[in-house]
Amino acid sequence: MIRNALILFVFLIKSLYWMQSSAAEQGARLLVNKVYSYPDRAGNLTVDDIVSLPQNQFRLNKGQVFNGGTKGDIWWLKIVYENPGNASAYLVFGYGNVDYLDIYYKNTQNKWVHIRSGTFGDYSSRAILSTEFIHKLPDLSTAAGNNIYVKAKSVNTLILPVKMESEEALTSILINKYIKEGLCIGIATFIFFINIFMYSLTRRKEYIYYLLRVVFLFYLYEVLYFNAYSALIGDKFHQFILIYAQAFVALGFIFSIRFNNLFLNLKTNLPQAKKFFDVITFFWVALFCLTVIGDNRYFTNTFTHILLLVTSLAILISSFYIIIRKNYKSGDNFIGLYVLGWLPIPLSCTYVVLALKGVFELEENSIKMLLIASILEGVFISLALIGNNIKMLNKGKLEAELRNYQLVKERNQFLEEKIKERTHELQTSNDFKNKLISIISHDLRSPLSSLNLTLQLAYKLEASQLSKMLDNIRKNTETVRTTIDSLLNWAVQQMNMEKSHPELIEVESFINEQINVYRELMTFKDLSFSIVYSDSFKIFVDKGQLALVIRNLIDNAIKFTPQNGSIDVIISGSEQKVQFAICNTGNAISNDTIDRILNSNEVLGESYGTLREKGVGLGLQLCKESLRNMGSELFIEGISENSIEKTVFSFEIQRMKS
Template sequence: MRIILSYVIFTVLFAVQSSAASVVKLSTQHSYQRIGRLCGWYMDKDARLTLNDVIQPAFQPNFQPYEHDMRSYGITNAAIWIHATYSSKERTYLVAEFANIDSIFLYYFDSGRLKTIVSGSHLPLKNKRFRVPGFSFELPASNGQPKEFWVRVRSGNAVIIPLALTTPEGLQRSFMGLFVIELVYAGVVLALFAYNLFLFISLGTRNYLYYLCYLICFVGFVLFYLRGFHVFLGQKLSYFINMNGISFVAVTYMFAILFSVSFLDGKKHAPRLRKALFVLIGLLWIPVIFNLAGYRPGAIKILELCSFLLPFAFIYMAIKALKQRYRPARYFLAAWSVLLVSMMLFATANTGLLPFLPFSFWTFYILPIASAVEMSLLSLALGSHYTEMKREKIAMQEAMLAEVEKEVTERTKQLKESNHVKDKMLGIISHDLRKPLNNLSGLLDLVELKALSAGEIQDFSLTVRQNIKHITGTMNNMLNWSLSQMNRIETRPQKIILYPFILQIIETYWYSTDQKNIHLKADIPEGIVVLADFNQLNLIVRNLLDNAIKFTPKGGMILVGCRTAAKTVELYVQDNGIGMHPQEVERLLSENSFYSTEGTEEEKGTGLGLQLCKEFIVRNGGILEVKTAPGEGAEFSFCVPRV
């Protein structure tokens, strides 16, 4: 009764002041009107006022006008009261075009009786007159006379109140306004999802998997929570999404971090930031827990902070990647820049931080539009990444092909060189062996004809023995060289007492040195032990002695000695023979060179022995070195490990 009496008093006063009031007039030409700027607004911070309080004439000055069609109060526990007057000859509907409002009370008087209609996201869906996102209430026709109503709104989500009055004809326009942008948005997202799902199935890379998960979660948040499409999913699921839908943001950010770190190679471009983002993934479970525990305002505030920080982190990582010339990062940078600007505008308008940036319908739709642009740019980034991968793969294949061609060319060259060396070797060996074999054949013919005396046979036998020794040495060198070319020779180091080893070799050269009256001696201290392959070291020393005898004139001297160090022993063969020019030394030591000249007594050679010496010295851990000058003799030396 008190409310009705207060209403009668208010009606009388309203009739006196009706010229100052804003009346929403609906007609055939104006069947749909947003009424935010035509209403009076009041925030009841303690949420204690009742309808009887707000309809008192003394309270009316507290209702303040607003300059825009939609009003936002951010996250607040206050109750928002709206007072408006309308005039219509038809049935009229009040539409709240936002789905996440916990409770809405509509009050109006009809034929002197107070009517109260309750709605909100907490009520069963069957109580809604139209099962669409948002809330709608039927108001009585006013028969062309001004008629008032009051609305009380309260919500645990961000309090956004877009109100419109419409006739039955304009109601369709209201529903179309709720669906058109969202359907376009859903179509864009569906196309992006199908395209990137195909790429994920084709390539199987984690980038596309993380992007698809990010896409699903973000779209779930925008369509089913922010835009209220959860009303089509049934009562239980609709209620759950309305109460806990803010958790979609946390999960969305988790996949956004995984996608960004993977796509931009955070381990390479921003390792410290990558570690911080992985820590943040764990911290993002905190708002999820807050939300499930019923503390939605706390969860929303944490996620609003993340909404500012994460884009900056992603933009920083993209800039770092761009500096490393990772071109797909351009689209990534543009995508998160667009989303960051939209989030800042949305949050700033929602909280009213900047008076010149009010919350309006363009602000209301900026997040879905910006997210569609962002996802399109991210899809372009993935496409650019795919193109980059193909380009790198082609470049790698071309490089591999070039490497194979280079290797084939090199091996062909080596094969030609090897064939050339073998041909040269056969020519040298056949020429080198012809004279000794002819001498041996001639001697046998003379012996068979009994044309030689016993003394002549004795003299010839010495020559034949020297020829056979030369042939044997050449054949041994040839055998070892062919085995080394086929990698059939294994080096087996063992301990060798150097003094008896060298003496035993020197004793086999008494005939050769005696023929040229060469003095051959050794300067090897007793007790020195080296680590080398016995047979290979034997061949090295013998070939160096052969060369020294060959190029030392009659009456010359050859010295086989060593110089000791802490871990090595340097063996050398020194003579006072004819020596060599630097060009000859260079040619002698070059790879695959079978360089040979005649000795002081026109001795022939193949150059094969020195090649074997170089290879076996390397196998035993040393390098062949030559010190010589024309007319001053030569010294060939190499090092072996000391035990």
């Protein structure tokens, strides 16, 4: 970092040396021996009053650059030159932002010649259209005396580099001046368009704020105002730039603060600095308002210089703090370039302002220092922005790779879970099929074998024995029938042989139709039966699947209801749903059995009713699957109240919307 700063300093010195005129040009110049100055506090002195002043009233200026300060005072200059004894000369004031210039010299008749010049003066008095005030003087060898008097006034900043040039030297000087300054402006413009291109690629707000900073501070303030290139466009435009120069500075630093806040992320990295810059921004906004409402340069000039120094140094200090605190140890060199970018402008501005206040001697090259400093800033800040973009792109690439890795990992995990889930389903299906084979081999084969043996012995039995045997046959055939019904229904669902065919059903007639199948069984077991309807309902549902559920639940209730027990079918509903509940007396179903039925896809296995009616547990699994297909689910509850035990199976079906 220190090495880079030293390189920057050496480059700045070398650039200033390059901006100076060549030795040949210096030799071609006429000699301005001395420049004296006298303040006109009241502003009412004439040239005759100045000439009559004793010499000790004047202050001898150090060098050929007169520094009139920033208070807007009127000054008289007494220029003493060496009479060349031959050709005419040009009087050159090397700073093009002076409000008024009145030039006086005596001709051969010893009479005063008055030239009105300056930004608000007579443009036609200029010998050459330039960024400087250039006036052709008569043949100095015939002029009366070797003194020229100049009355100067500037509200902004009064700087007058005083030179007298021969025609030969002036041409060479102007050509070199515009080549060197044009090259600097061209480099800055090239950097400007690189940043525009980078913004078009990245769309980052930092580029917008930095580009606006360059427009207001470099092009409008430094090029058009400070280096007076607005004079080449026209007198009215030049006057406009001169009056509102401080407004351009204010806008430039408002955007600079915004750019610095975003680039350094001060809101997170340095909140105290963010608050400080908010206060500074308020003062810049106030300065801008004072400038645009009228020509208030008398009040805003010093205020501008103070804010300029404070803001520039604050940006530089905040950059140093962030690089030391956050990024130095992490090896981020881009923030180092950013700090280097902020060094030239604060250093050069500090030097120029202090020189204007008389702390340092003001040289002509001090003015050109800002131009070189702006180019250095543009180079380093642009490199910092580009480097930061590369860092963010790399970071984004890494984040994208991590996201892709995470997506692949999640996808693999999802596939593994699916494989496990499918494996479990296949295992469950395989177990179910094994159970099914066991049911077929045991629950169908045994009753049929028993039935076959009974029929073979039937003709040998007596009447009383035959009657008992027929009762056993009835039980066996009923078991076989129930098992076959369940197996067929399951087979239809598993093989997807039956698709859902919803239709409009009137609930009361549908329930009665299902109950009629079981009335003989209920009569055989002396069971009381009731159906309770809270209203007449219509539902839109698959009739076959609903019938399967109702029949299995009623069959299950008959099986586990003791003789002289009761079965109640309760149909109730709301505006959205119809609830079906099948309730039977007898031993209340246990919680363990409920859990096994509802939370397992396995067949429960053999079970026996109150009259030893045999079941295989397949019916309830069919009920669950059918209800799931209809968008419902099965609920089971065991109730024990006042020595009365009940079991309730229930489910809900969406009601038909009118």
